[in-house]
Amino acid sequence: MSHGRTLSVGLVGIEGHLVEVEAQLASGLPAFRIVGLPDASLAEARERVRAALESCGLTLPTRRVTANLSPAAMPKSGSAFDLALAIAVVATGHIPQRAAAADTVHLGELGLDGRLHPVRGILPMVARAVAAGHPRVVVPIGNLEEASLVPGAEVVGAAHLGEVFARYGVRTIAPTILAPPAVAPDPAHRALPDGDLADVVGQEEARLALEVAAAGAHHLFLKGPPGAGKTMLASRLPSILPELSDRDAVTVTSVHSLAGTLVPGDGLVRRAPFEAPHHTASRSSIVGGGSGVPRPGAVSKAHCGVLFLDEAPEFQVAVLQTLRQPLESGEVVLHRANATARYPARFQLVMAANPCPCGLSGSRCTCGGGERRRYLARLSGPLLDRVDIQVPVPRVTRAMAAIGAAGEQSAQVAARVQLARERQHTRYRDVPWSVNGSAAGTWLRHPDQLPQAAARRGLEKLVDRGDLTMRGLDRVLRLAWTLADLAGDARPTPTHLAIATTLRMGDPHA
Ligand SMILES: Nc1ncnc2c1ncn2[C@@H]1O[C@H](COP(=O)(O)OP(=O)(O)OP(=O)(O)O)[C@@H](O)[C@H]1O
Ligand SMILES: [Mg+2]
Ligand SMILES: [Zn+2]
Known part of the structure; x- marks a missing residue:
């Protein structure tokens, strides 16, 4: 056997793409190449894969090894392809459970000692794998919890490359694992402010x-x-x-x-x-x-x-x-x-x-x-x-x-906010926005939506006098709708329009 393959997922933004990882052996001087638009971090992957295989008592075949990530047109980066590369390379030789290895999605960064390090973006990656019809996914143990949030995923967590090979019947020297790599919490993370x-x-x-x-x-x-x-x-x-x-x-x-x-x-x-x-x-x-x-x-x-x-x-x-x-x-x-x-x-x-x-x-x-x-x-x-x-x-x-x-407690205010949002979702079922803050001016000024003539009169006076621009008018209307939604009224009343005018008047340029 001189050809091995498995699956992985690459991210572009938060969008995942299924990536096929193939390895091929050819005669020639021993070498290990990775192709398929790799960037600098993939070059480092070569060294990590080589060292991680050695930690399991395996070596790269002494031939020309070419690993290919496809589709080639998709830009790839990061270290999450390490595990799939190692599996594909070993699959060029004898793997008892070859079919299972080929159909499983492998994600994770390899340490030089063969340990599997968690990577960022596991949730969108696993979601993509499931959506693409490949629910079996192997992830670093540190990512197991997050990966398991995806409905329908059959996730396995592994601490070491040797564990993953064992699943496919490949015998390796038993790795001595001290502890799985810890998931480092980002120092930049801040919890939500509390306070009522x-x-x-x-x-x-x-x-x-x-x-x-x-x-x-x-x-x-x-x-x-x-x-x-x-x-x-x-x-x-x-x-x-x-x-x-x-x-x-x-x-x-x-x-x-x-x-x-x-x-x-x-x-x-x-x-x-x-x-x-x-x-x-x-x-x-x-x-x-x-x-x-x-x-x-x-x-x-x-x-x-x-x-x-x-x-x-x-x-x-x-x-x-x-x-x-x-x-x-x-x-x-x-x-x-x-x-x-x-x-x-x-x-x-x-x-x-x-x-x-x-x-x-x-x-x-x-x-x-x-x-x-x-x-x-x-x-x-x-x-x-x-x-x-x-x-x-x-x-x-x-x-x-x-x-x-x-003052009133947050919970009471939150209940009114929730109801007002539900009214907006119902009203905006068939338009591209779902909240008043994003409502289009054309919708707001449409005769069907404008407040009753009596309620409008005050506004018209402001516009006629030049105290309110068209943009300012849209703002007043948006706010008036929110006030109506909070009050449970079907349409803005003259009072809502008056309050709305006050709320936006802090802006002298409107
Ligand atoms: N309306 C208020 N009710 C209760 N406490 C208040 C109120 N306003 C100010 N404080 C107290 O004063 C402190 C400072 O308030 P805060 O930091 O919110 O002011 P600020 O307007 O953001 O000021 P700055 O412009 O200096 O940032 C608060 O931590 C709070 O203890
Ligand atoms: Mg402040
Ligand atoms: Zn000053």
């Missing part, structure tokens, strides 16, 4: 803004002096957002699997993510990047959840500009020399800012009017254009705090 809305004193308008933002998935801008509670409010948004649907949960878990930010043992991600990058964050940590196959950035980790830019004007302008693409299309496209990776990036943008660069409020502020304008102008254009709600967050005075009744 009941902790927030006063701030009635900002609380309403937060509830409306959650219910309609509207982008939100909180503006106010230091210590007013902007960060506190924003970090309570996850506590009132609805759970992810099954489909979204799989996508979000896949993204975090690739980013290395899954918490082992937590299963599928069910809660809406909350990503709060620091204002010193680099462009690639926000939109994604890195050498080889680019990794998802904060905008993708925030998919189906919240991207929170605290102290938003402090971010580099270049970084803020890169948010334009995901805000428009709901995804990020990262180009590399031989690969284009797409990652989903449909997030709810929440920004917080002081009104001026000095951060001191009131009479202590020494900033000139020009300085203040320039400061917030950094957010204008692509970002503020898409923000439906701009809400002032004033400092809570002691008197306000004293009279402020204990």
